[in-house]
Amino acid sequence: MDQYQLDEVARNLKAKGALKPCPRCDSSNFSIIGESEIVVEKLPPKTPGGLLGGLYALGVTTKTTMPIVVIACDNCGYISQHAKAALVTSHPAGLGLLGRSRNE
Numbered sequence: 001m002d003q004y005q006l007d008e009v010a011r012n013l014k015a016k017g018a019l020k021p022c023p024r025c026d027s028s029n030f031s032i033i034g035e036s037e038i039v040v041e042k043l044p045p046k047t048p049g050g051l052l053g054g055l056y057a058l059g060v061t062t063k064t065t066m067p068i069v070v071i072a073c074d075n076c077g078y079i080s081q082h083a084k085a086a087l088v089t090s091h092p093a094g095l096g097l098l099g100r101s102r103n104e
């Protein structure tokens with residue numbers, strides 16, 4: 001993430017009311033450490049018939065990755081994760097074809 005996105009994460013955490021203190025030590029100082037991803041396993045949508053219906057009936061799952069933002073308590077190091085898509089709507093410089101303009 002570039003500085004613009006880091007600022008966007010901090011802005012959106014405040015705007016969404018994610019301001020509670022650390023659940024472990026009650027400190028209110030946090031740092032945005034960076035980003036990572038988690039693997040999410042899910043069933044295909046419940047669809048009657050067809051390939052998706054067959055996969056659903058067999059219990060076949062698909063895996064996808066979800067980008068996350070990693071935030072740490074500055075005092076005790078407690079780590080929390082937020083879905084990046086909920087906090088970042090801009091793209092890194094030069095990749096802004098699908099995202100909002102940084103001038104909005």
Ligand SMILES: [Zn+2]
Binds near residue numbers: 023024073077
């Ligand atoms: Zn803490």
